[in-house]
Amino acid sequence: MASESEGGSLFGEIRRFARTSGAVGGIAARVAGERVFGIRTDRAAHAEDLKAVLGGLKGPLMKVAQFLSTVPDALPAEYAEELAQLQSNAPAMGWGFVRRRMAAELGAGWEQRFASFGREAAAAASLGQVHRARLPDGRDVACKLQYPDMPSTVDADLRQLRLAMALYHRMDNAIQHEEIYKELAERLREELDYQREAAQMRLYRLMLADEADAHVPEPIAEFSTRRLLTMTWLDGRPLMARLAENPPQEERNRIARALFRAWYVPFYRYGVIHGDPHLGNYQVRPDGSVNLLDFGAIRVFPPRFVGGVIALYEAVRDGNEAGTRAAYETWGFTDLTDEKLEALNTWARFLYQPLIEDRVRRIQETDDTQFGRAVAEKVHKGLQKAGGVKPPREFVLMDRSAIGLGGVFLRLGAELNWSQLFRELIEGFDETAMAARQQAALAEAGVPPAG
Numbered sequence: 036m037a038s039e040s041e042g043g044s045l046f047g048e049i050r051r052f053a054r055t056s057g058a059v060g061g062i063a064a065r066v067a068g069e070r071v072f073g074i075r076t077d078r079a080a081h082a083e084d085l086k087a088v089l090g091g092l093k094g095p096l097m098k099v100a101q102f103l104s105t106v107p108d109a110l111p112a113e114y115a116e117e118l119a120q121l122q123s124n125a126p127a128m129g130w131g132f133v134r135r136r137m138a139a140e141l142g143a144g145w146e147q148r149f150a151s152f153g154r155e156a157a158a159a160a161s162l163g164q165v166h167r168a169r170l171p172d173g174r175d176v177a178c179k180l181q182y183p184d185m186p187s188t189v190d191a192d193l194r195q196l197r198l199a200m201a202l203y204h205r206m207d208n209a210i211q212h213e214e215i216y217k218e219l220a221e222r223l224r225e226e227l228d229y230q231r232e233a234a235q236m237r238l239y240r241l242m243l244a245d246e247a248d249a250h251v252p253e254p255i256a257e258f259s260t261r262r263l264l265t266m267t268w269l270d271g272r273p274l275m276a277r278l279a280e281n282p283p284q285e286e287r288n289r290i291a292r293a294l295f296r297a298w299y300v301p302f303y304r305y306g307v308i309h310g311d312p313h314l315g316n317y318q319v320r321p322d323g324s325v326n327l328l329d330f331g332a333i334r335v336f337p338p339r340f341v342g343g344v345i346a347l348y349e350a351v352r353d354g355n356e357a358g359t360r361a362a363y364e365t366w367g368f369t370d371l372t373d374e375k376l377e378a379l380n381t382w383a384r385f386l387y388q389p390l391i392e393d394r395v396r397r398i399q400e401t402d403d404t405q406f407g408r409a410v411a412e413k414v415h416k417g418l419q420k421a422g423g424v425k426p427p428r429e430f431v432l433m434d435r436s437a438i439g440l441g442g443v444f445l446r447l448g449a450e451l452n453w454s455q456l457f458r459e460l461i462e463g464f465d466e467t468a469m470a471a472r473q474q475a476a477l478a479e480a481g482v483p484p485a486g
Contacts, residue, residue: 186224
């Protein structure tokens with residue numbers, strides 16, 4: 036991000052627009068040159084430039100880039116590969132910024148309300164940075180402080196995103212992006228409200244109360260505002276740091292099992308999913324259990340949609356083409372020709388295969404790191420030939436979560452009976468019972484309606 040003074044001004048937004056539009060415009064020009072005029076360009080090199088531009092901005096466009104890197108063919112493969120490497124680790128703002136922002140949220144005497152407050156950021160992300168502190172009652176807490184003027188930053192980034200997606204769609208009609216954009220825009224704007232995130236954190240504490248291997252921070256209401264989220268500090272090491280030490284297979288499996296249940300117990304029992312499953316959102320504790328961090332990107336689904344996900348699994352498992360068509364229509368897909376259906380089923384078979392085979396296996400049994408991309412390209416060609424498809428909004432975060440979490444399991448090298456884990460979750464599924472559980476949990480946690 037730019038300086039604090041720049042962030043709150045029209046000129047700051049214009050400068051940001053200029054930096055991002057240069058990157059976005061470069062993508063459009065190079066892709067258009069190749070596809071329309073046959074001019075070969077070094078897209079991989081340009082993608083590296085784009086990653087550098089977005090990674091230095093500290094804003095939500097970096098988060099969007101991470102998101103789009105997991106949506107099949109929302110961006111060209113070269114860009115997706117580079118953008119997938121972006122992590123929320125931008126340089127932190129200094130103590131002067133922190134002191135002013137904390138005073139704006141908690142009042143002039145804010146430091147006296149803490150027993151101690153770390154001047155150096157413990158972590159820096161796309162929307163804010165985290166400081167470790169201690170409350171007078173002895174509890175260690177994490178204070179996540181939002182960067183200044185983030186609403187206008189989000190709006191500027193979303194305008195760039197809309198431009199990029201519109202330009203790309205003109206050159207490639209396989210995926211129609213209108214609903215993807217709407218979903219991303221709504222979720223990003225929700226992430227700016229830390230009081231909403233606190234409620235979603237309480238929701239996850241309720242939903243995962245019986246999961247001993249998954250830990251969720253507790254928000255501290257009296258030290259939180261819309262732009263400051265204070266929560267209990269969880270001790271743990273970044274998942275990537277632990278993986279670098281080559282932990283034993285048993286530990287890898289325990290971590291994967293914990294993450295599988297932490298993600299899908301909420302979905303199949305409450306219709307709720309976390310839409311940001313990247314490696315930076317997990318920590319590992321000494322006993323092999325996991326900490327879950329960042330609850331800004333949450334999606335609540337109608338029970339009927341969850342039933343459609345299960346119906347698609349059963350139809351793919353049984354080779355029931357009519358059943359897959361009915362499931363997609365339940366999700367909200369329309370105008371499904373036989374050609375579009377076959378392309379979508381290719382993707383569904385890829386995602387569901389580990390859940391269908393009732394045996395211990397890796398999430399992907401080929402050592403080809405480009406295997407998933409090859410499947411996605413096959414799907415893309417099929418959809419393009421069939422005239423394109425318009426994914427419903429509900430599909431966006433569901434697909435991202437499945438792909439993102441699968442990537443985590445792949446990195447872990449976990450070997451589990453994924454089918455057994457899945458069947459334990461969906462056994463006895465009932466839409467009416469889910470609706471009752473969902474409404475009760477949302478009300479108890481105080482989660483406001485979406486939109």
